[in-house]
Amino acid sequence: MSFEFAPTRLDELVSLLSAHGAQEALIKPLRKNHNDKNQIYSAAGFDPVYPMFDVTFSLRGASTSRKKGSRTMGKFIPEAVFRKFCWIDSTGREIPAREAKMIIYAQYPETRLSGFQTVENTMPETLSVDFTKQHPDIARYLVLGRRGAGEVIAVMVADPGRRFMGEVASLPNATGSRVWKHLRVGRNVSAALERMLCEVANRPVPGCRLDANRKSLPFNGTQVCGYTLEHELGIVPNSDKNGDFEGIELKAHTQNKVTLFTPEPDMGLYAEDFAKFMLTYGYEAKPGEFRLTGIHRVGDRCEKSGLTLKIVNHERGASIAAAADKDVHVGLYDDQGRLAAGWSLERLLNCWSAKHNESVYVRASKARCEDPALLAAGHKYMVEFSDRVMWCHETSAEQLFEALYAGTLFLDPAPKYCPENVSLNKRRSQWRVNNITEAANDLYTDVRMVSLCDSAAE
Incomplete structure (x- = not known):
């Protein structure tokens, strides 16, 4: 068998995953009906696979299931495709899967994993129907290691030693799961980042950023604190996910109000015709310039825009997975019930992604630069970062939506439309919280205040 591993101890698996850059992993003992045909049960919802791993949500073909009557016939079945999923074979090669995915069966509800075949038309033999029929009693484990920003490094374990089985059984369950075990792997990336942030803290530095060639450049824009933090940590700015x-995820902030993410609408008039949207619902801030602003919370009509933010086709407290085939969306509606702008469930979940599953909020301050040499070099600001940060772990689709229902997370848009000079147009859909220290407890499972330099000294 070219993919299977048979470790006698858990630390053998840890060494394998660590050698491939994984920082943590999910481990699932498989039953005899878990194979490439029947798929592998994961959970009743998205946890813990999403948002631990980087996936793209979308809709696929209509369901033909008659489970629970005919209500599910013809409905679209949502799925979440792993953006990068590689099997490790017995030689240590990483072989990408063709289209590994999590399929969401909202009618049950449950999520299952499938699409394990590689680009070389191979897959672990122990995942085949024939193998499970011939060897129903052989212990098997599916291991999903997380690397970087959510890549999957997959390992198939078959017929391991008894010690390995006992050590896996003793691992803690993944948050919100009864079937997945959670394993910490390799070097502690969080600890490494703590040490680096400690070195940056409590010392004024000129506002700057790195360019694509890692050259240091002065930066004086509104995002000076974020870019300067990245600069001090050696991170080249990017706009990907x-x-x-x-x-x-690193968030430098100078005030309690923080923008969490900025997904643009993919529904409604805004998505269909931005100009018409702005002329219909915006106001003329000055001649030839239309804007739309105002705080929009779920259920409250914004007097400034005349629009009401609504969550459609979902009941508060209900599983998101159970409603995933019901056209769940968040929308700005006018008084006539017309959808002015909307965000599909897929759009929101694709933006509230694996990178948010561990986030560090760093308090920053900026002041005018008074050093003549730095001013001459183009630096207008000095930036300083606190040695006390907020470290947040584990979020979910349900936590994101509950924050919307509670009004903790709100829309604070700032689009601009200039009919006579389209180069000045700006699209900006800002999803914000008023006080990140308080809001974090709604959005994340584990929130800790960390004194960086005290931790680094231990």
């Missing part, structure tokens, strides 16, 4: 530091 990966975490800033090996899968950890």
Whole structure:
């Protein structure tokens, strides 16, 4: 068998995963009906696979299931495709899977994993129907290691030693799961980041950023604190969906109000015709410039825009997975019930992604630069970072939506439309919280205040 491993002890698996850069892993003991045909049961909801791993949510073909009557016939079945999923074979090669995915069966509800075949048309033999029929009593484990910002490094364990089985059984369950075990692997990336942040803390530095060639440049824009923090940590700025530091999201903030993410609408008039949206619902801030602003919380009509933010096709407290095939969306509706702008469930979940599963909020301050040499070099600001940060672990779709229902998370848009000069147009959908220290407890399972330099000295 070219993919299977048979470790006698758990530390053998840890060494394998660590050698491939994994920082943590989920381990699932498999039953005899868990194979490539029947798929592998994961959970009743998205946890713990999402948002621990980087996936893309979408809709696929209509269901043909008659489970629980005909209500599910013809409905679209949501799925979440892993953006990068590689098997480790017995030689240590990483072989990408063709389309590994988590399929969401909302009618049950449950999520299952499938699509394990590699780009070389191979897969672990022990996941085949024939193998499970011929060897129903052989112990098997599916191991999903997390690398970077949510890549999957997968290992198939078959017929391991008794000690290995006992050590896996003793591992803690993954948060919110009865079937997945959670394993910490390799070097502690969080501890490494703590040490680096300690070195940055409590010393004024000029506002700057790194360019694509890692050259240091002065930076004086509104994001000076964020760019300067990345600069001091050696991070080249980027606008993709990966975490800033090996899968950890960094948020430098000067005030309690924080923008969490900025997904643009993919529904409604805004998505269909931005100009018409702005002329219909915006106001003329000055001649030739239309804007739309105002705080929009779920259920409250915003007097400034005349629009009401609503969560549609979902009941508060209900499983998101159970409603995933019901066109769940968050929308701005006018008084006539027309959808002005909307965010599909897929759009929101794809943006509230694996990079948010571990986030560090760093308090910063900025002041005018008074050093003549730095001013001459183009630096207008000096930035300083606190040695006390807020470290947040584990979020979920349900926590994101509960924050919306509670009004903790709100929309604070700032689009601009200039008919005579489209180069000045700006699209900006800011999803914010008023006080991140308080809001974090709604959004994350584990929130800790960390004194960096005290931790680094231990």
